[in-house]
Amino acid sequence: MKTLTYREAVREAMREEMRKNEYIFLMGQDVGPYGGEHRVSGDLHSEFGEWRVKDAPISEQGIIGCALGASITGCRAIAEIPFMDFIMLPMDQICNQIAKYLYTFGGQASVPLVIRTAMGGYIRAAEQHSQCLEAWFIHIPGLKVVIPSTPYDVKGLLKTAIRDNNPVIFVEHKYLYGMKGEIPEEEYTIPLGVADIKKEGNDVSVIATSYMVHKALNVANKLEKEGISVEVVDPRTLVPLDKETILKSVEKTSRAIIVHEAPLRGGIGGEIAAIIADEGFEYLDAPIKRIGAKDAPIPFPSVLEDFILPSEVGIEKTIKELL
Amino acid sequence: MNNIKLNKELILSLYETMLKIRLFEKTQERVFKTEQEGFTHVYTGEEAIAAGVCANLNKDDYITSTHRGHGHMIAKGGNMKKMMAELYGRLTGYCKGKSGSLHIADFSIGVLGANGIVGAGIPIATGAGYSIKLRGTSQVVACFFGDGAVTQGTFHEGVNMAAAWNLPVIYVIENNLYMVGTKTERVCKVCKNYAVKAQGYGMPGEDIDGNDVIEVYTATKKAVERARSGKGPALLNCMTYRHSTHFVGDLDVRDKQEIEYWKARDPIKRIEEKMLKEKIITEDKIKSCRDKIQGMVDEAVEFARKSPVPKPEVALEDVFVE
Structure with missing residues (x-):
């Protein structure tokens, strides 16, 4: 490596x-x-x-x-x-x-x-x-x-x-x-349409994309110490989308949170939530939650930008509310 | 009419191409009204441009085309049966009947697609030129678009890139004076002598009589030779006029005198007169030529009528390729 x-x-x-x-x-x-x-x-x-x-x-x-x-x-x-x-x-x-x-x-x-x-x-x-x-x-x-x-x-x-x-x-x-x-030193490729479980867990599935995967992982590692087991699923490709891996994870944890950095309204979270609701409703013990940016443009100073964009604190709070 | 001497065979072949387009389009106007769905934009009146340009191209040269693209296809050697079948929405059409009049293409003869978005083909043609340069072949690209496309950003971007990189692309403006129903001069200060724009990009440009097939042929020949020898792109502004409305069945708001003026300068009438005068052709030969080509068009219509309608599931094919 x-x-x-x-x-x-x-x-x-x-x-x-x-x-x-x-x-x-x-x-x-x-x-x-x-x-x-x-x-x-x-x-x-x-x-x-x-x-x-x-x-x-x-x-x-x-x-x-x-x-x-x-x-x-x-x-x-x-x-x-x-x-x-x-x-x-x-x-x-x-x-x-x-x-x-x-x-x-x-x-x-x-x-x-x-x-x-x-x-x-x-x-x-x-x-x-x-x-x-x-x-x-x-x-x-x-x-x-x-x-x-x-x-x-x-x-x-x-x-x-x-x-x-x-x-x-x-x-x-x-x-x-x-x-x-x-x-790896040697050549490898990754097929499109295969999600990756970035961290296994049993209590809640956090389906996160791009940079949000890392925020979700930080929260998952923190909550692990508190006895909360978070599974972090990274779809990696949105088209094609690996529905099976997402649904299997929700079947295991019975709870789903989708996290993306884009504004919540009209984001990929709505699509994934709809797929879980359509095809995995019976797995769920709680409502599906979505986390995204607040529906505003992105301002530049940290105090404003951090307020608009998803945060680890926000992800943690949503997980705890759901459990 | 241009006085440049071309050999007899070449003139006859240019004439035949123009006639194919004219008779295809006149037939299309008729059958469209009762037998087809959707919209159709015909090329009548502008035949000299497609014929004159494409006569300079080899089979493996590329063209990009427009919403008024039937003429380009025919001039590049397209199959009239497959074209007509496409216009009828039949499975045997060029695009399996999915896309109709606006979107005919034949990649096997370098037709990279008619396009429903005005000006969109310009950077695509530039890209085909880039590919020629990268692959090191001696192909060229002819990029057809109308005067209405010159006000698009794609014109500026695509033409500038081709000039900057000396790409082998000939940009051909079919300047028929109108957008849909509005004269381009109402929205564009320099819109008749577009050749001056070429100068601004650092490429040669020429304003030519687009209803004179010999002038179009000759100007294109020069541009194509230049492009093939690696000297870069050129712009040809071909003044012309469409006999039809923007699409068949559209409202015609154009001045009647203007229409008459341009119909008197009909490119086919002009080449016929020239050929008769120079004894390249006889009245009888003109008639037999028209009859022969009309027969081919009629066969294409029959082929289309008898062709199968696609199954609905065809609508889900070709979204992705393996």
């Missing part, structure tokens, strides 16, 4: 896949010699050169449209949108074009591309650099949505996403880039 940061794990996944296939390229603002706005692409430009690690203008529709055009003509594009907030600019290309290309043309052309983007707050970046928009994309048929929480997961899932013949929205988290984790 070796220790890598989440950022390095993303880079290593790209490097390994790009070495295997000369038609994979990375395109985005500042991904070249500068090394990426979050320093993710790093030295890839020096290894792969100008056409495989391409600095793009500040033209999100152009970047995503270009990635699409290249991906239907023999290449595999990895497009980087450094802040998920900016993904609103190319929404037509993503939702009307990329998501529907295979379908619209009767299966003639698949779209093997990955849009890597970084979501998330807790970094005092204010309203337009902090949002979590993953739920928007699960609503569009034709897109896969991946949301990894650890260096191990991000590497294995990104390699799979790059090899996938369908478009993948790959949602990284800015706060996680510096997080370290153990990664």
